[in-house]
Amino acid sequence: MKIHELKFKNSIHNYSVITGNNSLSIIQKKIKKLCPKTKKIVLIIDTKVPRKFKNIFKKKLKNYETFFFPFYANEKSKSFRSVEKLLQKILLKNLNRSDLIISVGGGITGDVSGFVASIYKRGVNFINVPTTLLAQADSAIGGKTGVNSTQGKNLIGSFYQPKLVINDTSFLNSLPKKEIVCGYAEILKHSIIKDKSFFKWLKKNTKHILSKKKKELSYAVKKSCEIKIYYVSRDTNEKGLRMILNFGHTFAHAIEVKNNYSKKISHGEAVLTGMILAIRLSYAKKVCNKKVLREIEDIYKKNNLIYTFKKYNNYKLINSLIPFLKNDKKNDDDKINFVLLKKIGKTTTPGKFKIQILDLKNQSKSIFQY
Numbered sequence: 001m002k003i004h005e006l007k008f009k010n011s012i013h014n015y016s017v018i019t020g021n022n023s024l025s026i027i028q029k030k031i032k033k034l035c036p037k038t039k040k041i042v043l044i045i046d047t048k049v050p051r052k053f054k055n056i057f058k059k060k061l062k063n064y065e066t067f068f069f070p071f072y073a074n075e076k077s078k079s080f081r082s083v084e085k086l087l088q089k090i091l092l093k094n095l096n097r098s099d100l101i102i103s104v105g106g107g108i109t110g111d112v113s114g115f116v117a118s119i120y121k122r123g124v125n126f127i128n129v130p131t132t133l134l135a136q137a138d139s140a141i142g143g144k145t146g147v148n149s150t151q152g153k154n155l156i157g158s159f160y161q162p163k164l165v166i167n168d169t170s171f172l173n174s175l176p177k178k179e180i181v182c183g184y185a186e187i188l189k190h191s192i193i194k195d196k197s198f199f200k201w202l203k204k205n206t207k208h209i210l211s212k213k214k215k216e217l218s219y220a221v222k223k224s225c226e227i228k229i230y231y232v233s234r235d236t237n238e239k240g241l242r243m244i245l246n247f248g249h250t251f252a253h254a255i256e257v258k259n260n261y262s263k264k265i266s267h268g269e270a271v272l273t274g275m276i277l278a279i280r281l282s283y284a285k286k287v288c289n290k291k292v293l294r295e296i297e298d299i300y301k302k303n304n305l306i307y308t309f310k311k312y313n314n315y316k317l318i319n320s321l322i323p324f325l326k327n328d329k330k331n332d333d334d335k336i337n338f339v340l341l342k343k344i345g346k347t348t349t350p351g352k353f354k355i356q357i358l359d360l361k362n363q364s365k366s367i368f369q370y
Contacts, residue, residue, distance in 0.1 A: 004222050008141065008161070010233045017141060017229065019167040019222045021214060024053075024129065027166060028060045034163045035125045037098035040065045042090055044113040046073045046105025049131050050174050053104070067093050073108040075261030078148045080156070086116050100125040100163075106132035106179075107139035107267070111157070114145030118160035128162045131171040133183020133217070134268055137190070137224035140165050142232040142242075148261070152324070153253045159237050167225070169218050180210055181305065182268025187220050189275060190227040192296065193247050196345035198223055206303045243350035247339045248275030254324035272300070272308040277318065282340040284363075285353065292343055315365040322361050336360060 003020030018026070031038060041064045043057060054068065069089055071077070090101070101124055103113030110128050117126035130140035146157015172180070184206070191199035201223075202209075208216035228245065235242035252267070252274030259265055279296055282288045300306045312318055325336045335354035339347050 004218075006222070006225055006229060008229050008233055010236060013143075013161040013236070015162060015164055017165040017167065017225050019136070019169065019218060019225065021169050021218065023166055024056060024060070024168040024170075027057075027127075027129075028063075030164055030166075031061075031064075031100065031127070034127075035098070035100050038064065038100045038125060040067070040093060040095050040099040041102060042067045042069060042093065042095060042100070043102045043104055044069050044071050044086060044109060044116070046071055046109045046131065048073070048106075049104055049171070053131075053171065057102075057104070071105060071109050071112070073105055073112075074263070075108065075148060075153075075256065075267075078108050078112055080147055082112055083116055083119075083147060086112070087120060090116070090120055095120070095124060097121050097124050100127065102127045102129060104129045104131060105135070106130065107135040110135055110140050111145050111154075112147065114143070114160050114162070115147060115157055118145055118158045123160070126160065126162045127164045127166070129166045129168070131168075132175060132179055133172055133221070134179070134186055135183075136167040136169070136172070136221045137183050138186035138228060140167070141225055141228045142245075143236065144238075152257055153261075161236075167221055169214065169221065172212060172217055175212070177210070178266055178269075180212060181272075182266040184209055185268035185271040185275075187224045188299070189245075189247055189271060190224045192275065192341065192344055193244055193339075193347050194227045194230065194345060195223075196343075198227075199344050203299055203302075206299060210303060240350055243337075244339055244347050247341070247347055248272075248278050250274065250325060250336065250338055251277045251321060254321040257324045258321055269308045272305055273312055276300070276309040277312060278338065279341050281338060282342075282348075285340065287340045287348060287353070288342055292341065295344065318364050319361055322357055322364070325360075326357060 003023045006017040008015050045068055047070050101117040103110045117124050128140045130136045143159045143161040145160050146154050149155050191202050205216045209220050231242050231245050248271050252270035255270040279293050283290055283293050335356055338353045340353050341347055
């Protein structure tokens with residue numbers, strides 16, 4: 001299958017995002033070119049990654065001194081404690097700044113590994129090899145790294161761009177359905193905020209993505225990466241435009257924090273819920289029409305995803321989320337900063353719609369109960 005190479009490029013950073021089946025085969029060649037002084041490589045590898053991939057890395061990186069650090073990835077391990085443990089292990093191996101850290105895993109592994117790379121000796125070479133659909137289609141691109149806190153999700157971290165991202169879609173073969181749904185949420189989000197043609201394609205091909213058809217998966221990942229790069233290359237440090245990528249995430253993060261990052265609901269399922277709530281809010285505020293809401297709800301119904309928001313037809317449940325909205329990182333005052341949807345492919349400008357918590361609570365019955 002063809003390997004696609006996209007370029008992330010702005011005035012400061014320039015790196016490739018490579019997507020395709022068995023694209024991991026080029027990693028040795030890329031490291032030699034991008035990190036010519038590297039002698040030691042630490043691989044922080046998610047414990048859920050099949051063993052055969054570890055053997056591939058051993059074979060491809062045999063000319064380097066390599067160290068494999070297993071990482072049990074979940075939202076609770078996305079913490080300062082995990083970062084400190086990894087830093088201590090790396091310090092004992094005495095990596096220098098010309099050496100390399102490679103993340104092999106999903107979004108959590110990438111976020112933690114990237115954060116470690118950004119603060120180890122004030123920055124060491126970093127390559128991201130995402131192994132989940134969510135990470136390949138979204139979180140591996142853009143340089144966001146960090147950890148959670150008891151106050152909220154992703155509130156502590158840094159912006160640190162990788163030297164390279166390799167989306168080897170053969171990793172996706174071993175993923176359970178829940179993980180595919182998780183990644184699909186971000187793919188769908190990208191189409192909703194930026195590309196109506198891609199949304200139409202998803203209406204026809206979502207069933208193929210959820211059943212892990214290689215051709216459709218590779219296309220969806222590549223297209224999703226293109227949209228993510230569009231926003232991130234124009235606003236790397238999330239001062240304005242990039243906040244559009246957080247569409248649906250204001251509610252999603254509140255759902256995750258309220259549920260104490262429970263395994264019962266994945267990040268992607270929370271995003272699927274959060275997008276519907278954001279679109280309902282958009283309709284209630286007369287930003288979009290009901291046809292937009294129904295068209296997006298229809299793609300959920302046809303692909304058995306309605307379970308993600310079904311219980312949130314009860315406004316009392318939504319009211320229970322409101323206290324957790326105030327710590328969203330888009331907020332710059334005491335109001336909640338929402339990204340709303342005008343139509344499929346176009347959102348409001350970040351910062352345009354801000355709502356007082358009390359107003360949201362008072363209006364939640366009329367806004368969210370359908």
